[in-house]
Amino acid sequence: MAALMLLLALVACMRGPMVAAPAGPPQPPVTGPGGPPPGGSPPPGAGGPVKVAVLLPLSGANAELGKAMLEAAQMALFTTGNDRLTLVPRDTTGTPDGAAGAARAALADGAQLILGPLLAAEVDAVKPVAGEAKINVIAFSTATQLAGDNVFLMGFLPRQEVVREAAFARESGLSRFAVLAPNSEYGRLMTDALRETASQAGATVVKAETFDSRSSDVGPAIQRLAGNTASAAPGTSPEPDAAPAPGPTQRVSFDALLLPEGGDQLKQIARRLKTAGIGSPQVRLLGSGLWDDASVSSEPALVGGWFAASPPDARREFQSRFQSTYGHAPPRLASLAFDAAALAAVLAKAGGPAPFSHDAILNPSGFTGVDGLFRFTPQGLVQRGLAVLEVQPQGPVVVSPAPRDFRDLVY
Structure with a gap:
């Protein structure tokens, strides 16, 4: 010592x-x-x-x-x-x-x-x-x-980020989780971590949807997430950039959504989700280490979201x-x-x-x-020992401090 x-x-x-x-x-x-x-x-x-x-x-x-x-x-x-x-x-x-x-x-x-x-x-x-x-x-x-x-x-191990923020979300009264993740090894790892954490905390993952991160078309995945898969006319497909049909008053079956994506793709998805009625204050967005980026605060659709990161x-x-x-x-x-x-x-x-x-x-x-x-x-x-930060326009703010020592580590 x-x-x-x-x-x-x-x-x-x-x-x-x-x-x-x-x-x-x-x-x-x-x-x-x-x-x-x-x-x-x-x-x-x-x-x-x-x-x-x-x-x-x-x-x-x-x-x-x-x-x-x-x-x-x-x-x-x-x-x-x-x-x-x-x-x-x-x-x-x-x-x-x-x-x-x-x-x-x-x-x-x-x-x-x-x-x-x-x-x-x-x-x-x-x-x-x-x-x-x-x-x-x-x-x-x-x-x-x-x-x-x-x-x-x-x-930085992604699984620990999910465990930390999901545990904090559960402590904050959220109990019905969903995930919208890239169809990749990273996305599957994050989804599995959320399922495990939710189960241990007495919560439920009610929906899990994936999207191709190489494509800009996340509309179908968001429509499935929102419970609206019939917005296109029979025999046609939704326009790639068309906003899903549900409006801001749309009710969904979850109160927290894990979105493990970053960069411009993250911002585009957040805007699409907001248009579909999925976002703050009805649904708390949860991020990953990919959110640990100063530019995230410039996207209004991400304001109020939580992510785990170093203090x-x-x-x-x-x-x-x-x-x-x-x-x-x-x-x-x-x-x-x-x-x-x-x-x-x-x-x-x-x-x-x-x-x-x-x-x-x-x-x-x-x-x-x-x-x-x-x-x-x-x-x-x-x-x-990770903190939980909330996205705000002036920059992320700590809403749950990192533990001071490993005796305080409860996640």
Whole structure:
């Protein structure tokens, strides 16, 4: 715990510092393996250098994102002032072969921990390379099937967002849910999560409709959702851009609607729903991490909607400092790299023969970074303390604060 308190100094010049989460009640010791077994890279000596690999796509289709994430990781290192820790950036080129080669190069250079890579296929390629070297990986992917053993996933997991906001909706008196989701793996994951959460909370999912996210025609799905499938004349199809027949007084069988979509498509669907009489105040729209976008507040049809996300204050401080440091705004995923590098710096400061062991990474009290409270489970998945935000014209406002520690986590 003394080592974890070093987190208090990580971003002292930011109002949203990474700090150790308050200690919870005594918990059983973690049953996972401890430090890397013999055969891995030699542990750093007391006061010696500690190398941490950062595997990101610095060339290829995702180069712009990769470079920004590397900048965030470097900013975290500068903020900590940890002279022992050295980042070892390697370009994955955004490919599995490139990621595996980057991992081998970093390990040959003495890396004790791997941060990244970004894409699921890259993580899949890096996992056996790091496993053979007995080195742990904190990846930025959300591909949960790759978690476990020596791989921990730092990415934002969509299922946790649904669980958080649906639980809050239920607490707020909403009990009849519906979902309008893209016909994709992501849409199915969100729908399944809503069904499970609703069932556990004594609520019901009364309708579930899907649409082709590659098409601009969501009219039929909205008509089915509104219970109006006969608005077109016999033998004809509704016009793709025609508003569904129900008006603002239309009564539907649900009081909350999950809409896991983003960008322009989200805004278009929200307008169509509003025209169909599905929206605030009769129906509470529920979003996903895709709603965590400043432009969402510019759409009147989304005002009043709820979505779960990291608590915003610390992230705003991070965004401001990143902008002033590098002259451009950080992409949303940049904060993952900052928190991962800051965590590595904290663990390195703790010292010991195996600063990045399973036991160190799996601290049950967790950590607090610019994306809020988080910890890793023995299965390698990140667990986050999320807030619930409400879309308002001036920007999202917190309607349910994030938990301060994991004793307060009830979802």
